[in-house]
Structures are given as structure tokens and as C-alpha cells.
Amino acid sequence: MTTIKDIAKKANVSTGTVDRVIHNRPGVSKKTKAHIEKIIKEHNFQINTIASTLALNKSYKIGVLIPEASSENEFWSEPKKGIEKATEDIKNFRVSTSFFLFNQFDSQSYTTAFSNILEGEFDAVLIAPVFQKETSQLTQALDKKNIPYVFINIQINSLNAISFIGQDSFKSGYLGAKLMSVMIADTDEVLVPVFRLNTDNNAGIYERINGFKSYFEEKRPSVKISNTVIPDVNNFEVIKSSLDKEFEKTNIAGIFVPSSSTYLISKYLESSNIKNIRLIGYDTNQENLQYLKKDIIDFLICQNPYLQGFNGIKLLSDYLVMNKMPEGKYHSAITIVTRENMEAY
Amino acid sequence: MTTIKDIAKKANVSTGTVDRVIHNRPGVSKKTKAHIEKIIKEHNFQINTIASTLALNKSYKIGVLIPEASSENEFWSEPKKGIEKATEDIKNFRVSTSFFLFNQFDSQSYTTAFSNILEGEFDAVLIAPVFQKETSQLTQALDKKNIPYVFINIQINSLNAISFIGQDSFKSGYLGAKLMSVMIADTDEVLVPVFRLNTDNNAGIYERINGFKSYFEEKRPSVKISNTVIPDVNNFEVIKSSLDKEFEKTNIAGIFVPSSSTYLISKYLESSNIKNIRLIGYDTNQENLQYLKKDIIDFLICQNPYLQGFNGIKLLSDYLVMNKMPEGKYHSAITIVTRENMEAY
DNA sequence: CTGAAAGCGCTTACAG
DNA sequence: CTGAAAGCGCTTACAG
Structure with missing residues (x-):
């Protein structure tokens, strides 16, 4: 291991001067600087960060x-x-x-x-x-x-x-769509529910939805994607009535939840005893993992x-x-x- | 930041003695040892590994x-x-x-x-x-x-x-089966090709196959899984004739390749112009990634x-x-x- | 512009 | 059993 001392010896200077050159500190003549730099290069010297942090005491x-x-x-x-x-x-x-x-x-x-x-x-x-x-x-x-x-x-x-x-939110939504796509038929319909609270504070959620829709527009335009805004994330009755309406209107085969609140949708499906819905959501919080384990959620997209x-x-x-x-x-x-x-x- | 010096001062001993106690080195009386240990605990002292490695010079x-x-x-x-x-x-x-x-x-x-x-x-x-x-x-x-x-x-x-x-190979095969399962129908058949060379030197491949089969046995016994051993990984003609035989025999809807040679199967499908086969394989080598990009491989399972x-x-x-x-x-x-x-x- | 010396926090060979 | 001192590799305040 080459040290500052070695370099100093070779260059016939003190370690302090070598240190000044290494860190580009002022107070070294051009000539000695060039000389020392040459020797540093020749010996492929690299500073020992451990000794450095210890000495810096900062x-x-x-x-x-x-x-x-x-x-x-x-x-x-x-x-x-x-x-x-x-x-x-x-x-x-x-x-x-x-x-x-x-x-x-x-x-x-x-x-x-x-x-x-x-x-x-x-x-x-x-x-x-x-x-x-x-x-x-x-x-x-x-x-x-x-x-x-x-x-x-x-x-x-x-x-x-x-x-x-x-995460690249658009890409993650695009991926979600691919996963949904392998699970559903050409004539199926997919619901994308959004909770009011989430949309207010996270532009990423819109990007996820954009990515999701883009995939189907590009690859499978026959699949119908519908949105719904659920006005209150904290009130399960509100969630239930919003989703009840959607399920009456259309024949939903899959749901893509662009937020970590996926478990709320799972809870709805479970309590309403709705089966065979493909469900993709975000993040591995405990609640989501439980529904993943129960096979109510098919895929969770995560960002570590x-x-x-x-x-x-x-x-x-x-x-x-x-x-x-x-x-x-x-x-x-x-x-x-x-x-x-x-x-x- | 509490240092060895601080501890030594509080204990009325030298830093050397504190060091001996910290590393359980011999040559310290029981009494002083206990005393120093108490003070170390009180101050929640933790050794500075940076200074330590520097001093050890090992x-x-x-x-x-x-x-x-x-x-x-x-x-x-x-x-x-x-x-x-x-x-x-x-x-x-x-x-x-x-x-x-x-x-x-x-x-x-x-x-x-x-x-x-x-x-x-x-x-x-x-x-x-x-x-x-x-x-x-x-x-x-x-x-x-x-x-x-x-x-x-x-x-x-x-x-x-x-x-x-x-990686837990069994689990990875089990996961592969889940992915295959969402893409195929109850009456479909799946092929699991193995290359001779691989099987000789990696027990993991068998575990992947075990995991794959276990999933279908447990969850969808109606799906038929068939094996084939391809005797030579280096000769594409051999690969082709082996697979040709399989495709004549059965109506294959999906292929699960339990090794990183997935691209060889992809090459076969591409060159034989066989479409709509669901293909799952292992590892993100350049060749595999190319076929993933072309949509010939659906999923790759990886282990970082x-x-x-x-x-x-x-x-x-x-x-x-x-x-x-x-x-x-x-x-x-x-x-x-x-x-x-x-x-x- | 340059060097000698003390110091960062820990370790250890040596002396007692 | 214990301490004083030198050293790990780098940094810096000080002196010249």
C-alpha cells in the first residue's frame, strides 16, 4: 500500500505538501505540485479515506x-x-x-x-x-x-x-398493465379507483395511471379502462357504495389500484364476496400482504x-x-x- | 462522541487497559475489568472501527x-x-x-x-x-x-x-408456475425442457422443476406438465429436433425453462415461427433480454x-x-x- | 512556499 | 497486572 509518506519521500518533500497537492489546497509552487502529481500518478496512489476521516475529525x-x-x-x-x-x-x-x-x-x-x-x-x-x-x-x-x-x-x-x-411511476403503471393484460381477455373491462386523499399529494399516482392506460391503448385497445374517484379513504361505507355503483354499471374483470391502499379494495371484494377479480396494487404493507396471501391480490408492484x-x-x-x-x-x-x-x- | 480516552479517565486507568477489556484480552484484574465494563456500559461506549482498523494495521x-x-x-x-x-x-x-x-x-x-x-x-x-x-x-x-x-x-x-x-430454487420454480398459471387455461399443456449439461452440475435446476410441478399439482392438477431432456446445449440442430418432436406429440401452450439457457428455446420458437407460446425462463443475460424485448419470453425469474x-x-x-x-x-x-x-x- | 510536530481514536510491544 | 509511548495514514496550525 502506497502512503502519503512514500510519495513524500520519492518527491523529496514533506507529507504536508503532498496533502496540499492531493486536496488542491493553495500554497504549493507550480513546479513542486506538478512533480508530486506525477509521482502520485506513477504510483497509482489513492488516499486512505479511513485515515483521512479520522484525521479530519469533522x-x-x-x-x-x-x-x-x-x-x-x-x-x-x-x-x-x-x-x-x-x-x-x-x-x-x-x-x-x-x-x-x-x-x-x-x-x-x-x-x-x-x-x-x-x-x-x-x-x-x-x-x-x-x-x-x-x-x-x-x-x-x-x-x-x-x-x-x-x-x-x-x-x-x-x-x-x-x-x-x-421509482419511475409511469413505467410502473405500464408494468402493472402488462401484468393485468396477461390475466384478462380482450373483451374484459378494468377499473382504476383513486382515493381523493392520495391524488392531492402525490403526482406519482397520476403517472402510474398514465402508464397503465398507455399500455392498453398501445397493445390492447379493446380492453375498456374506467376510472372512479372514491371521495373518502377513511370511511369504508363510502368506499363500498362507490364500488357498488361501479360493479352495477360494468362487468369488471380486473382492478388496478395505483396506490398503497390496495387492501381497502381487497377488503371490499372480500366482504362483498366478489370472486375472480384480478387485482393489482402497490406496496407491501402488512394489510396488502395479507390479501396477497389470501389470493385476493394477484400482484403488488413495489419500489423497495x-x-x-x-x-x-x-x-x-x-x-x-x-x-x-x-x-x-x-x-x-x-x-x-x-x-x-x-x-x- | 465517547472515546477510549474518556473511559480511561473516568476509570482512572490507561487507555491500554481499557483496550484490553474491550477486546477481552488477558492481563487485567477482575476488579478493574468489572469497573471498566461498568463505565463502558454507563456511557454506552462503542468502539470506533475506523480508528481500530487503522491502528491494527492488519x-x-x-x-x-x-x-x-x-x-x-x-x-x-x-x-x-x-x-x-x-x-x-x-x-x-x-x-x-x-x-x-x-x-x-x-x-x-x-x-x-x-x-x-x-x-x-x-x-x-x-x-x-x-x-x-x-x-x-x-x-x-x-x-x-x-x-x-x-x-x-x-x-x-x-x-x-x-x-x-x-436463491431458494424450489420457491423460484413455484413462482414460475404461478406466473405460467395466470397465462394459460385449465386444459393447456406445459413443457419443461432440460439441457443435459446443466443438470450435471446444478442440483438447483431440479429444485426449480420440483417447485414448478408442485404448484400445478396443488393448484391446477388438470394442466399437464411434460419433461424433455435436450442432449446437447451447443448444437442447435439437436435442440430443434428434440423440440420438434415435443411439438408434434402434444399441444403445448407454455414452456418453463429452468435454466439461463432460455434464449435457446426462444431461438427455436422464433426460427420455427411458432407463436403464442407462453415462455418463462431464468436470468437476465443479454440473449434472454433480447427475446424478452421481442415479447418471445414473457417472464424471467432472477436472483440478482x-x-x-x-x-x-x-x-x-x-x-x-x-x-x-x-x-x-x-x-x-x-x-x-x-x-x-x-x-x- | 514548505516542513516539523501534534493530533484524530485505537492498538501493542515494552518496561516495570 | 498496568502504564507510557510509539505507531497506523492523514490533516493542520504554526513557524520560518
Whole structure:
């Protein structure tokens, strides 16, 4: 292993000077700089990041702004776990994380959490930008302070996040359609129900629907796709009456639920004793998995939210500690989960 | 951050003594040991692994015994890439890896490579135990020298590997059957072709077939499953005549190929202009992906071989550097890849 | 513009 | 049984 000391000896300079050259710090004459650079190249020297972080003795704080997981919607517990695991991994690099959780159905709580982060003097921020308008405003403060931030799960292209980690929603809907397509006949009809609450705060859901419809338009225009908006996600009676109406109107063979609330539709099918409906939904929360196990849900499309959290923190840590610039976006896996692989996907 | 120095001060001892206690090294009186342990607990002290590896100044060598990727079968290029990435990650922990590649169709080359590893004085070995009998013999030498080893991709339960990383083959076949099942009718017939070469060196393939058949026996016994052994994987004429015979005999609606040679079956279907056959196979090699794109293959079942290599090395590195004992086995994902998610799964 | 020296947190050979 | 000191590879405040 070549060390700074080796390089210094070869170049007839002190280790301090080599260090200055490596990090492009000022105060080295052009001549010695070129000389040292040549020797570094010749020996294919690479700095020992371990020794470097130890010597730097610098610590970094990352603020994390994500929704709190609730019993109705536990989706966000997965990114949280991933973030906690990553935090453990980077602890020895003196990087710490602090959570600022908000209620994903309450924009005020988002604004409050965001303001707390702004006061906290963080070196970087990981954000699930659930509320678009608020995010546009609040990230300006980060931009002004030159604090880097990364979006997970939801992308807002117009802003200055140094990276985005999340699924290509259109593609995932397109995939959902393919899966539906292999299960139904040319003359069948498919229902796409949307819950009001979801649509308000997640543009991704519309993209999923777009992807789903595009597939059938391109490949099987004979299949009829119909939409319905269910006005209240929290009231099962409302869900029931909305769906009852749809089932009266048309002869539905399949349902594509573009959100993690798939289990609510399953619950309806189960309680109304409607059989032989092909059902495709999103995300492996406990409720969904139960209906997957019961064969009421056929396929769940997933995005590995654990990894979104984990990679988000790792990426920011690498950026802070090793000055490693991330790619502009990382598309998460589009994973298909069935009853048969639900324990290993 | 609490350091050894802090603990030493509180305990009125030197840092050396604290270090001895932390690592359970001998030469500390019971009394001081208990005292120091108490203080460590009180302060929730955890050792800084970065400083530790730097001070230890110890290096480790991992030998890697996997098949070489060939143009016909590039599967093993993925684990190799994962191993190379992991090697990069752990370089600063002074862990290095060396490849010993063998021809997966030539047991002699396996034995030779293995012997070279035994002579190389490695601290740990990562093995793809393609040849069962040879592995049983050769690992005895590792056992005798107390050199830890991990199996990837192929499991041999009877041996003393400290861990296994790979897919549950039975389950993957079971999943394949589910996918086939949603695409075919009750009266349809399914063909399961096996290539001679494959069966010789991979028990996993039989397990895949077992899983596939079990599903239909349990859920849809009306579907007829037939086998055929194709005697030569390298001669397309042989493949063609074997399959021609099968297609004459029965009315095949679907084919399940339990190996990564799926593309050979696709080639047959394409060249013979046989349409509307549902085709499910294994692994995302370039050839398979091309037929997936052309809609000739419907589903590929994958095991993320990149991660198998990556995690195998990481696990061994953690074991060597941090003394972290791994679990006995890690089941890789069983991933479903379609034309629609082939770029992100 | 350059070097000598102290320090990051842990480990260990040596002395007592 | 215990401590003082040197060292792992890099960084930096200080002196010149």
C-alpha cells in the first residue's frame, strides 16, 4: 500500500505538501505540485479515506424530513428503517442523522418540520417532498444557505435537489398493465379507483395511471379502462357504495389500484364476496400482504422503500465525507411481488 | 462522541487497559475489568472501527472461486462485478480479493483452481461450489486450516461453510408456475425442457422443476406438465429436433425453462415461427433480454447475481475485520423481470 | 512556499 | 497486572 509518506519521500518533500497537492489546497509552487502529481500518478496512489476521516475529525449532521408512518399507512416505516441502518453504518465517519417527521395529510405539519430543519444548522437534508408548493418555497432557504438536499420517493424536477431516488411511476403503471393484460381477455373491462386523499399529494399516482392506460391503448385497445374517484379513504361505507355503483354499471374483470391502499379494495371484494377479480396494487404493507396471501391480490408492484431511505443517506454521507457527487437521479427497482415470492423479492 | 480516552479517565486507568477489556484480552484484574465494563456500559461506549482498523494495521486476503463467464454463458460476469465493487469498498480496510476462475463445465479446472487457493494462504474464501463431490473433498483442507468460507449461488448443506448466499430454487420454480398459471387455461399443456449439461452440475435446476410441478399439482392438477431432456446445449440442430418432436406429440401452450439457457428455446420458437407460446425462463443475460424485448419470453425469474457476489465479499470482510459472525444463509431475492421493468428491477 | 510536530481514536510491544 | 509511548495514514496550525 502506497502512503502519503512514500510519495513524500520519492518527491523529496514533506507529507504536508503532498496533502496540499492531493486536496488542491493553495500554497504549493507550480513546479513542486506538478512533480508530486506525477509521482502520485506513477504510483497509482489513492488516499486512505479511513485515515483521512479520522484525521479530519469533522462531523456532519443530516436532517431527514419524511412522513411519519401511521397504522393506516405504514409505508414510511420502511424508508425510516433504511435510514436508521445507514446511520449505523456511517456513525464512525462522524455523520449523524435527525428525523423530522410530519403528517403526510397535513401540509402545515410539513412546513413546521421543514422550518425546524432550517434552524437546526444541518449540513445536508433528505426530503420526501410530499407537498409540492411548500417544497418549492422552503427549499429556497436551503439553496440560499448552500445546503445540499436529496429527494426520495417523490421527484420535483424544477428544484435544485442534488439527486432523486425513487421509482419511475409511469413505467410502473405500464408494468402493472402488462401484468393485468396477461390475466384478462380482450373483451374484459378494468377499473382504476383513486382515493381523493392520495391524488392531492402525490403526482406519482397520476403517472402510474398514465402508464397503465398507455399500455392498453398501445397493445390492447379493446380492453375498456374506467376510472372512479372514491371521495373518502377513511370511511369504508363510502368506499363500498362507490364500488357498488361501479360493479352495477360494468362487468369488471380486473382492478388496478395505483396506490398503497390496495387492501381497502381487497377488503371490499372480500366482504362483498366478489370472486375472480384480478387485482393489482402497490406496496407491501402488512394489510396488502395479507390479501396477497389470501389470493385476493394477484400482484403488488413495489419500489423497495427501505433502500430509498438507505441509499439516500449513504449518498449524502458520501457527498459530505468524501466529496463524491451523486448522479442526478437513481431509479428504484420496479419489483413484482406475488404470493409465491413475498418472502424474498 | 465517547472515546477510549474518556473511559480511561473516568476509570482512572490507561487507555491500554481499557483496550484490553474491550477486546477481552488477558492481563487485567477482575476488579478493574468489572469497573471498566461498568463505565463502558454507563456511557454506552462503542468502539470506533475506523480508528481500530487503522491502528491494527492488519491486512486480509480473500480468495474467490467462481466460474469464468463465457460468451455462451455470461451469468457469472455479474457476481464478478459485484465482487469487484465490494473489493473497492473494503480496500481501505486493507482487505483484498483474488480471483481463481474455472470452467464451469470442467471439474478438473475447478480442482486446479481450488488447489491454487489452498496454496495461496488466504484468510477466507468465497466459493461457487459447482461440483459437489470435489467441493466436499477440497473444503476439508480449508476446515483443517480453519479458513472460513462462504458459498454463493449453490448451496451444499452438509459442508461447513459459515454462510450461504443464493436463491431458494424450489420457491423460484413455484413462482414460475404461478406466473405460467395466470397465462394459460385449465386444459393447456406445459413443457419443461432440460439441457443435459446443466443438470450435471446444478442440483438447483431440479429444485426449480420440483417447485414448478408442485404448484400445478396443488393448484391446477388438470394442466399437464411434460419433461424433455435436450442432449446437447451447443448444437442447435439437436435442440430443434428434440423440440420438434415435443411439438408434434402434444399441444403445448407454455414452456418453463429452468435454466439461463432460455434464449435457446426462444431461438427455436422464433426460427420455427411458432407463436403464442407462453415462455418463462431464468436470468437476465443479454440473449434472454433480447427475446424478452421481442415479447418471445414473457417472464424471467432472477436472483440478482451481482448482489450475491457483492454481499458475499462484504460478509466475509465484516467477519474478518470486525469479527462479525454472519447468518447461516441469506436467501437472494426472487425477482420477476418482464419487458416492462427490464431496466429497473 | 514548505516542513516539523501534534493530533484524530485505537492498538501493542515494552518496561516495570 | 498496568502504564507510557510509539505507531497506523492523514490533516493542520504554526513557524520560518
